[in-house]
Amino acid sequence: MEGVQAVVANADNAKFFSAAIAIAAAAFGPGLGIGYLVSKGLESIGRNPEAHSKIQTSMILGIAFTEAIAIYALVVALMILFK
Amino acid sequence: MEISIVAEPLFSIAGFTVTNSLFMAIVVSFFGFIAVFLLIQPKKFTMVPKGAQNVIEAIFEGLLSFMEGITQNRRQATQFFPLVATIFLFVLFSNWSGLLPGAGTIGLHEMNGGKVMFIPIMRSPSADLNMTVALSLISVFSVQLFGILALGLRGYASKFFVAPWKAPYVVGTAVGLLELIGEGAKVLSFSFRLFGNVFAGEVLLTVMLSLVPYLVPLPFLVMELFVGVVQAGIFSLLTIVFLKMATAEHEAHEAHEAH
Numbered sequence: 001m002e003g004v005q006a007v008v009a010n011a012d013n014a015k016f017f018s019a020a021i022a023i024a025a026a027a028f029g030p031g032l033g034i035g036y037l038v039s040k041g042l043e044s045i046g047r048n049p050e051a052h053s054k055i056q057t058s059m060i061l062g063i064a065f066t067e068a069i070a071i072y073a074l075v076v077a078l079m080i081l082f083k
Numbered sequence: 084m085e086i087s088i089v090a091e092p093l094f095s096i097a098g099f100t101v102t103n104s105l106f107m108a109i110v111v112s113f114f115g116f117i118a119v120f121l122l123i124q125p126k127k128f129t130m131v132p133k134g135a136q137n138v139i140e141a142i143f144e145g146l147l148s149f150m151e152g153i154t155q156n157r158r159q160a161t162q163f164f165p166l167v168a169t170i171f172l173f174v175l176f177s178n179w180s181g182l183l184p185g186a187g188t189i190g191l192h193e194m195n196g197g198k199v200m201f202i203p204i205m206r207s208p209s210a211d212l213n214m215t216v217a218l219s220l221i222s223v224f225s226v227q228l229f230g231i232l233a234l235g236l237r238g239y240a241s242k243f244f245v246a247p248w249k250a251p252y253v254v255g256t257a258v259g260l261l262e263l264i265g266e267g268a269k270v271l272s273f274s275f276r277l278f279g280n281v282f283a284g285e286v287l288l289t290v291m292l293s294l295v296p297y298l299v300p301l302p303f304l305v306m307e308l309f310v311g312v313v314q315a316g317i318f319s320l321l322t323i324v325f326l327k328m329a330t331a332e333h334e335a336h337e338a339h340e341a342h
Binding site for chain 1: 086088135152153180272274275278279282283286316317320321325
């Protein structure tokens with residue numbers, strides 16, 4: 001515990017740790033989300049190949065929204081790191 | 084390895100600071116203008132396209148048919164085309180301008196508060212939050228404008244302000260207000276998405292370049308080219324979708340009654 005405190009007491013280390021934790025925690029949810037989205041999208045393309053372009057457009061749209069959540073955390077992490 | 088999240092100031096004209104990303108934005112727009120003047124000469128255009136005209140027509144037709152696929156309406160597609168195509172082309176070339184040789188690596192050493200700072204001359208305009216916020220404000224404001232033009236002020240406002248004593252009662256009012264907040268959140272998500280992707284790409288390239296200077300950054304450069312296209316596509320795609328949503332009639336009631 002003391003070792004952890006000593007590491008975090010250094011301002012630079014605290015910065016690195018908080019940035020790493022921010023992006024690691026935020027990459028988890030959108031990662032699952034995008035995986036689920038694409039799997040469902042491919043499934044429906046397989047079921048109805050004629051609707052390929054329509055499904056793909058809405059899938060990419062959904063991915064963009066999901067990815068935005070991770071990007072928020074990425075921006076926060078970058079701000080912590082390079083401020 | 085020096086990375087700055089804000090664009091570095093290059094010089095200032097009468098108190099107006101020109102940052103390196105603003106400089107690049109001007110360069111990109113300048114080349115855009117040149118390209119327009121050189122390539123688009125209606126007098127030289129022929130019925131059967133050849134050469135440059137062929138390429139331009141292919142690009143514009145691709146964009147237009149892509150937009151038509153989303154709006155399902157030729158008239159609307161041509162109405163939105165100038166805005167969306169401009170956004171697409173500008174964002175695309177801004178993203179790519181950060182990948183030019185020398186971007187982020189050629190610069191000046193300047194004294195700043197007793198410290199020597201490295202100031203690159205070229206920086207992608209999309210890697211500056213100011214530019215992406217400005218672009219998303221343009222996009223969101225035009226969405227409101229097109230919505231008002233299509234539905235009238237009353238019709239458009241009725242999307243957000245629902246009287247609590249009508250059909251879905253308080254729920255409708257709350258949903259309307261949430262949608263109003265959502266309009267503001269669009270600016271945030273638009274700007275952060277573009278900025279985050281492009282700036283993260285630049286950081287990634289810088290880190291890779293400092294770890295292994297030869298060959299290893301190459302696949303990442305290719306990936307950044309791809310990310311540039313995808314982000315430009317997403318920015319314009321979302322603009323079209325929001326435009327389409329804003330200009331669509333209020334369907335909730337009709338759907339409700341149909342059931």
